[in-house]
Amino acid sequence: MKHHAVLITVLVALIVSLVSVSAIFWEFYKLNHEQYINHIFTKYTVITQIYREHQQRQSSEVMLEANLAVYDIEMIKDEKQKRTILTKSKILKREGFKSFNTSLMISEKGMYTKNTVTNLRATMLEYKKAIYFHIETPNGDILIRDNDLKPYSYINILYTYATVFLIISLSFVLVLQKLRPLIRLRKKIALYGKGNMNVSFKTSSEDEIGSVANELDKARRKINNILESRTLFLRNLMHELKTPIAKGTIATQMLESPKQRERFTSIFKRLETLVNEFAMIEEVTSLNDKKDFSEYRLVDIIDGAIDMAMVERESVSVDVPADVKIQANYRLYTTAIKNMIDNAMKYSTDAHITIRINEEGELCFESKGECLKHPLQYYIEPFTKENPSKNSYGLGLYLVDSILKAHGQVLAHEYENGVNRFIFA
Known part of the structure; x- marks a missing residue:
């Protein structure tokens, strides 16, 4: 994951952008569709007025059709077709309302005004790409087809959405194309870090x-x-x-x-x-990788270090299980242990060193002597001295620290009850 953080970030940005644009267009589509339905639904008032006047005057259907034809509205008279449309059509909007009608009446007491309230229900339907209005009153109903109105079309919005989607996608593709040289560069840097000193980073590209x-x-x-x-x-x-x-x-x-x-x-x-x-x-310092590393028993490396140090076996106590193994460069790791033995022989009070594995599984070198007067980092520097009257530490601990770093370890020190304890941690 960490090696592809930039690529993942770009892909996440692409996904978030596309999802956001899709959500915005979806909300816009719903709002636009609703506004369109509400706008054309208002036409039912004209149809209701014509139909109500027809009922009040009890005019002929020919007159009703003529009045509707003025608005390019066709009345559906076939009962079978009417039932099919009402059954299979999609309801776009339905609304119930009250119709108020005022008429002048004459009685024995004279003229008076009569208010009539009629319960109506208007339903807008869509069937086979045509818009229908179904007007229902207590005295009957009428189904008409509006030839002027067309169902809502989402083609324009879909076209716009597809264009924006394509532009964003192409933009991110171009970004990814620009990132490809960066991925190749990272791989080359990794090769260089592994020791391929002849790898070339040169490119003809003139961008950043x-x-x-x-x-x-x-x-x-x-x-x-x-x-x-x-x-x-x-x-x-x-x-x-x-x-x-x-x-x-x-x-x-x-x-x-x-x-x-x-x-x-x-x-x-x-x-x-x-x-x-x-x-x-x-x-x-020239050790670039671990191709020269092999698995060795730690006791074998310690035995080699004792032989290299040319000290008496009685001067070194080894408490290391025979089954403990490590991945190491044998000659370098043996030299590091040999330097720790030399250091103990030179500075311990009894010329004796104990080599053991502690509870954390780390290799320890213990010898009696005075506590170091400076932090360990001081002695890791080359040619430092603990006491001017004694020999210099030379490159011993500096070399040990360098070898351990090449093996992914560090040199540590602690002092307890008169014992200096150096640890390969």
């Missing part, structure tokens, strides 16, 4: 996404050049340093003074260790 892609390609080339220069520099530096270190180590053995020989041997050994650590750091 194209500009971003071309700038990314420029940045990619610069980063590649910097990485190549750094790698070449480190490799040449380490190669050039190893030769004089080897020569210096050989020359040291020719010194007659044991004190001087021991001092220079320590110096060259330290230089060789630093060169190897630099090489390891270069390897860690």
